[in-house]
Amino acid sequence: MSENLARQFLLREDVVFLNHGSFGACPRPVFAAYQNWQLKLESQPVEFLGRDLTETMRVPRIALSAELGTTPENLVGLTNATLALNIVAQSLDLQPGDQILTTDHEYSALEKTWAYVARRTGAEIVVVNVPLPLTSESQFTNVVVGGMTERTKVLFLSHITSPTALLFPIEAAIAEARKRGIWSVIDGAHTPGHIPLSLDALGADFYAGNCHKWMMAPKGSAFLHARPEVQGLINPLVISHGWTSHSKEAGAKGAFGNSPFIDELEMQGTRDPSPWLSVPAALDYRRTNDWTGVQAHCQALAQDTAQRLAELTGLTPLSSAAFSAPQMVAMPIPPCDVDQLKLDLMEHYNIEIPVFAWQDRHICRLSVQGYNSKPQMDLLIKALTELLHLEARATPQFASQG
Ligand SMILES: Cc1ncc(COP(=O)(O)O)c(C=O)c1O
Incomplete structure (x- = not known):
């Protein structure tokens, strides 16, 4: 589904665009x-x-x-x-x-x-x-x-x-x-x-x-x-x-x-x-392309990716799933140089995603839209695992709540 949809957007093909939230993207x-x-x-x-x-x-x-x-x-x-x-x-x-x-x-x-x-x-x-x-x-x-x-x-x-x-x-x-x-x-x-x-x-x-x-x-x-x-x-x-x-x-x-x-x-x-x-x-x-169905797929992908990262970091999610934006998840990451991490994600993996410090937390904010795919989520997890030297830890507290 997402490959066909991806062709309907003007986004550059060489960029893994995981930041719909900042300015959107127009089909x-x-x-x-x-x-x-x-x-x-x-x-x-x-x-x-x-x-x-x-x-x-x-x-x-x-x-x-x-x-x-x-x-x-x-x-x-x-x-x-x-x-x-x-x-x-x-x-x-x-x-x-x-x-x-x-x-x-x-x-x-x-x-x-x-x-x-x-x-x-x-x-x-x-x-x-x-x-x-x-x-x-x-x-x-x-x-x-x-x-x-x-x-x-x-x-x-x-x-x-x-x-x-x-x-x-x-x-x-x-x-x-x-x-x-x-x-x-x-x-x-x-x-x-x-x-x-x-x-x-x-x-x-x-x-x-x-x-x-x-x-x-x-x-x-x-x-x-x-x-x-x-x-x-x-x-x-x-x-x-x-x-x-x-x-x-x-x-x-x-x-x-x-x-x-x-x-x-x-x-x-x-x-x-x-x-x-x-x-x-x-x-x-949106009506012609069954966007309600697309959104359900994106939500599942966003929540699944956040859960996978939480299992690697051991960090508690910011909310249970009911209070997370459906297609956008702020995923806590271990303390790091956020600007360097953002640069490395772009330079070494072509991933565009916001990484920032907020209060005493470090956050990577994932957006999933119809043009995104499971392989892109896999790449994000791989990139964060390598750049942050992560390994599997205990399942975090709110991982499976609806
Ligand atoms: C919560 C929130 N409010 C307001 C804005 C501002 O939107 P705009 O720049 O389109 O006015 C943003 C932009 O990302 C936002 O995230």
Whole structure:
């Protein structure tokens, strides 16, 4: 299966590409659709950008909302999750002494975003440590809810974490935040196309996701979802033609006939909307190629490889399988020079994979996508065994849990 699928991607054949998680990879048919959009734009820019864009931008919103369990009115197409979360973080009205509650597993660019907001507003960042290994929902909920105080105004959580590749069970924390009047802001950069999403049912106030990672749309396609009740709180970071001085009460119309939420955020001056317009092609590609089946295969391969490495290192996995991202596993490795190991993996085995230090751990983060294969996993195990001088040790604690 994966050999045929591998040919459908543009990735270099000489590289064993085990880092889908960082920027994704786009299948050829989706990339062709993307280029078609660009050709269409270039052949009549005024018609494309000046007259038709409002209508054209609606199509991905409709297709994506069906996929994500919401309505098109709650979604805005943006270029990436960082932008979407910056818009939220810089819109919320925070005062000195307010608290922004988050965890120690967040993505570094967004940690900086909140640090910037805290500095400008006088709000305080409260970080709770999510204990490892993560093996139960209550373990997560207890630390997050335990961090909420009278002063908490924002709860910021990753749904799938970047350094630790954990699937955080965020549902109960979101519900508790809502009860206490705390805005929940979720970083779902890794979730669209990776896990099933039902955004309205999840009930977060704000949820940002990337389509260019696991959904395999071209780079620069992402969305911000906001509950209708909080859309009026959002201000654009870039003021352009979409802005109006109208109040944002329910039912207000934006400059292009959508809501102010959509019109103010989607229009940011001249930009290439082709990645966003290619999202329906990515969804079609997944349906045509039984991506649900492909994902199940990838998940089994990822978990099996992590288990094999854990048997060699004797190191406890970061979570039981239920709380690991399905197609991405952060595998603990023994202490080493992580930069050198990463270089050696590329230089001697042509393996592209992230290796880094996080807190007091050393981690190799494996991504498995449809173009990857069992022989590639075997090569990774061989390479790590040789470079880290590993030999079989005792079976680690959470190896066989579902
Ligand atoms: C958890 C998380 N949040 C946000 C981002 C940022 O995504 P982007 O660069 O597409 O904005 C990433 C990127 O890897 C991520 O892993």
